[in-house]
Amino acid sequence: MDGPLIPVEFARQSRNGRITLVLIESESVVHSLWALMQSEDLASAIEALACREGILRKNVERHVCRWSVGQPSPRLIPHLSEWADAHDIDQVIWTGLPPKFNGKEVTPSAEQVVEYLERLTGERREIAEQYVRLAPRQIDTQYRRLIESSFHWYDESSD
Secondary structure (H helix, E strand, O other), X not given: OOOOEXXXXXXXXXXXXXXXXXXXXXXXXXXXXXXXXXXXXXXXXHHHHHHHHOOOHHHHHHHEEEEEOOOOOOOOOOOHHHHHHHOOOXXXXXXXXXXXXXXXXXXXOHHHHXXXXXXXXXXXXXXXXXXXXXXXXXXXXXHHHHHHHHHOOOOHHHO
């Protein structure tokens, strides 16, 4: 629960109806969650993450981000180098899918996200609701607060 500070938001419209968390340009940051990954090397770790996230092979370079000791911190995770050093970590990978809304790589407003979620029905709405409810509580963002107050989709532990 003590990962590096990241600017993340519910800003990617997925095929199954969910609005998923992605890194975005923002002044607001939250502590990310992290886990050690068991893999033989960086290449196999990247391949495993791409498989888990359903990232096509042709998009792996673009959507599976990586950092190694000696490199500068990435723009959206400006303190990654210091965080990794404090945790004795030599390499970090993460999903770098961009924000997306209505088929375009754009960041929707919080109001657009709520309007989109209001129109969902049936299984698509249930999947979208479950995603918001299951997001770790520390991912306390502007969009999440608006979604929760609009739909009462609070995390499972607060029900």
